[in-house]
Amino acid sequence: MPADLRDFIRDRIRRDLDGGSAGVVTRFPPEPNGYLHVGHSKSICLNFGVAQEFGGKTYLRYDDTNPEKESEEFVESIQRDVAWLGFDWEGPTFASDYFDELYGFAEQLIERGKAYVCSLTADEIRKTRGTLTEPGTPSPYRDRGIAENLDLFRRMRAGEFADGEHVLRARIDMASPNVNMRDPVLYRIRHATHHRTGDDWCIYPMYDFTHCICDALEGITHSLCTLEFEDHRPLYDWVLDNIAVNFHPPQIEFSRLEVEYVVMSKRLFAALVDGGHVTGWDDPRMPTLAGMRRRGYTPAAIRELCRRIGVTKSENRIEYELLEFCVRRDLERAPRGMAVLDPLRVVLTNFQPDAETLTAAWHPQHPDLGVREMTFSEVLYIDRDDFMETPPPKYRRLTPGGMVRLRYGYIIICDEVVKDASGAIVELRCRYVPESKSGSDTSGLKPKGVIHWVDAETARPASIHLYERLFTEANPNSANYLDVLNPDSLRAMEGWVEPAVVASDQRAFQFERLGYFVKDAVDYAPARPVFNRTVALRDSYKPKVP
């Protein structure tokens, strides 16, 4: 029972319930015109969250009133993503399910003298709307008779007119200081095929007319939306006040979730994909839920993020570190494994002929996860940056003549550095201490460092993708995004992974000292392992830069 959440919306709902309201019904209303992104998760967690907490229900409702931008592909991806986040919905329903009712209410508005068919062009409507400081001027069609309006509107529906010839407008106030109230368009003609209703309609209702009515029809008790719709609330209320509907939900606005180094615009997503800067909507660098899923971010981590950021009306931009904290926190319980990204050969000069099998727990704090076995033999790989010929102070890894523990294995001492003609290090010749075996160490040696390794004999080659933020700027936008693209957002390594990880049916692992990794959902195959680094480990090692 996560009844510990408190914010102005939950407070309001609590008050409504105490005041005798029957229950809680919310809705998550995406337009199926793109993939869901982290920003949406705030709305999802809020809408589904409050319903769960107060014993209500939440509709997944598609706001599909603009056929030219919408498609079945997106309705499917949205359901996949909401389900992945861990929520069950009522429905799904579609605004297009209500096209008949919507049309009826539109005629009702006409009959009541509250709406009229306007035959101005889009351009003329714009020009007569006035400006932010000057009132608009009434359309010459504003006072058309009811019968004529009804006739025209029916003929609009019947397909007698071309796109743009007429629109249905609300008759409110051309001098309103709120430009949204200056006779907003309610219906426009669009001879387009709708992904669900096909060619049944050639007129489509606008958001402002549709949303409030769908909310009312579905009995939404709290219509939660983002801040930019605050100015639309008077129109939301006007529509419901002027039609014969007996339910009037309150619209309550909260601020969007923004994240540093992340763009949330579908337009920009498309530009990134089309420009070849990422591989697709589900590229692990994308802030889409599909991308984050492939990256290895977990639903619990995203829910945790939404819980921690709260719900207010202040605009905010969360630091990426908070998201990463949530991801690490959830992944901490992942089984451990070892992988080497950039191999450096280590030859054990005193190794006995037969390989030895070592046993290691899958998790140091969770013995219930069991153990796995790994071989230890004459030739090993360690990561290149775990060896330095001239180490900085406080370096706790391998150095010439130095000693280090191989995690779960033995202590080794580096006797010789082998270089090629160009002076590059190609191999380390080391000696291991037979009595230093992990768990039964009688050597008395106390090496300062512990490093990871794999057995060259049995390790599996693997592609390992390391990711960094897509942008080098905390606030990328449509104007500068190309200039601030991070050229190193993806580093593809050809490394080695211990075989038990590949054999395991688990997908997410912590490769010790490197971070959390996940088997790529698309490209991974046991014969050709591909891992994505979800997030690196927290690292408090700060070498003094020379």
Added chain:
RNA sequence: UGGGGCGUCGCCAAGCGGUAAGGCACCGGGUUUUGAUCCCGGCAUGCGCAGGUUCGAAUCCUGCCGCCCCAGCCA
């Protein structure tokens, strides 16, 4: 400069007239065969600014200042 919102620690965010919660980040320290996890401790005489009311103000009043949103036949 019309209308609608928002301003509490680097980033979020409690607080609703009684003398600044918490989280992330950061900085110290402890445990540790992951420089991880975990554990301890530190981190706003100050709440956009200026006045005022009050015994007492982040909370009330007045006036400023700053930021965001709105002029789609998009949502």
